Amino acid sequence: MPRSGEVEVRYVQGNGGPVATTVAAADPLRIVRGLPVRRVRSHPRRRHYAGWFWSATNRDHVLYESRLELDRLWLADFAPGVIRMAAQPMWMCGSDGTSTRRHVPDMLLEHADGGFTVVDVKPEEFARREEAAQVFAWTGRVCASRGWSYEVWTGADPVVLANIRTIGAARRTGSIDTTTVACIEAVAVTGMTIDEVVAAADTQRGPHRCAGEVVVQVVDGGSYGTAVRANGLDLVRGRLYDRNPRSPSWDSGLVRGRLVGGRRPPWS
Structure with a gap:
């Protein structure tokens, strides 16, 4: 040495x-x-x-x-x-x-x-x-x-990377509407899919602009952020992005990502 x-x-x-x-x-x-x-x-x-x-x-x-x-x-x-x-x-x-x-x-x-x-x-x-x-x-x-x-x-699971890029789309919190954040936090419950959280928020207060992105922001840094960021593997392994190239929009994949905790991500 x-x-x-x-x-x-x-x-x-x-x-x-x-x-x-x-x-x-x-x-x-x-x-x-x-x-x-x-x-x-x-x-x-x-x-x-x-x-x-x-x-x-x-x-x-x-x-x-x-x-x-x-x-x-x-x-x-x-x-x-x-x-x-x-x-x-x-x-x-x-x-x-x-x-x-x-x-x-x-x-x-x-x-x-x-x-x-x-x-x-x-x-x-x-x-x-x-x-x-x-x-x-x-x-x-x-x-x-x-x-x-x-x-x-030398690289990582492409599905994990795609999921993280999706989550990252909502990390510039200055563009996130605080009223929508409050509504999302009020209805979100551990175990719900992101699609279910958006639907619950729409039912309570009507459709919210960019509600899906707000859910991701809440997951990444809000009340669910501690569990998901410290144990992000479960959320990421939920395949927020679909492997099917014919369905590239994040909506079709994020429905599988549940607000859960569990293991530490391998890159932390």
């Missing part, structure tokens, strides 16, 4: 100021609140789809370099234990035997328990290649020397 003092870390503070230090002296709180250390450019014939993800956790945009990284951001944004995330957070440079490694991890996640996780995102077929595996092994050892967790993420 490399000694942490031998590995250099470079990052950019939130005010744009560059910092050069070592892993041993690096402040992860500053890193996770900093800026990406490299610029991602878009150009014709680019093989990867890059962009900016609006994070409800950060209340700000987070950079991604590929659709696979975007998927990991969705999971991090949904995980109740993640309180901050950063993309392209730092350069890591140090010796690995006779080689010198220079690597930018894809993400840094800050957890509510005070821990940090460094994440590299790679398609499974590429992650298994010898060169990539060596870089990941070195990065994992460096992170362990600092007390940070490390993961190489």
Whole structure:
């Protein structure tokens, strides 16, 4: 295992100021609140789809370099234990035997328990290649020397991801009508499907605009939020999105998603 003092870390503070230090002296709180250390450019014939993800956790945009990284951001944004995330957070440079490694991890996640996780995102077929595996092994050892967790993420269940994207559609709470929220909270009972909650709200006070989205917002962050966010697997496994490509609207799938608790999601 490399000694942490031998590995250099470079990052950019939130005010744009560059910092050069070592892993041993690096402040992860500053890193996770900093800026990406490299610029991602878009150009014709680019093989990867890059962009900016609006994070409800950060209340700000987070950079991604590929659709696979975007998927990991969705999971991090949904995980109740993640309180901050950063993309392209730092350069890591140090010796690995006779080689010198220079690597930018894809993400840094800050957890509510005070821990940090460094994440590299790679398609499974590429992650298994010898060169990539060596870089990941070195990065994992460096992170362990600092007390940070490390993961190489290669993908997740597409149904889970589709469900989380559906829930995420209602996470910008500023666009949610508070009167409708109050009505939904008044009629929602654990065990009801989302479709049943919407129907109950319509029966009580008449049709509500975007009532389905409000139910999802209540599930995600309201009175049911604690159970579902901490035990989100049951809701997500309810297949809020239908696998059938002929029925892409969320209404047909969300009817299966019940307001229940149970197990912790695997990504939290």
